[in-house]
Amino acid sequence: MKKILLSICFIFLAFSLSQAQEWQNDFGKAKSLAAKQDKPIILVFQGSDWCAPCIKLNKEIWETEAFQSYAKDHYVMLQADFPRKAKNALPAAQQEANNKLAETYNKNGYFPLVVVLDKNGKVLGNAGYEKTTPAAYIKKIDAFLN
DSSP: OOOHHHHHHHHHHHHHHHHHOEEEOOOOHHHHHHHHTTTOEEEEEEOOOOOOHHHIIIIIISHHHHHHHHHHHHHHHEEEOOOOOOGGGOHHHHHHHHHHHHHHOOOOOOOSSSEETTTTSSSSEOOOOSSSHHHHHHHHHHHHOO
């Protein structure tokens, strides 16, 4: 019985992971994917372990099935995280890459900041946290594409 339950859990987990959009953390790779797939990029600046609105945006929008399903087919997702707790510290190279992204796309240091880019990295629009539904948030970021 335990083996059957364990097998069901693994199948569910594998299915769940296959349905989620894949977050990139390398800008070059994100641009390459965006060009190859002809998709815009959503660049998210967040403080995953200290920024309450960032954590809410992640839970209320990014982690929802509705957003993940939509984003998988319409966007390349790029994350620039700025954790503060030592236990969550990023490797030096990743922190430096995120700092460079912030110098270009988040000069004022806003968190969370959602930057919608075309496949070449040109800014199409910005958003932040809003208490809203995934459908409404999708509509907001899609409006930058027109």
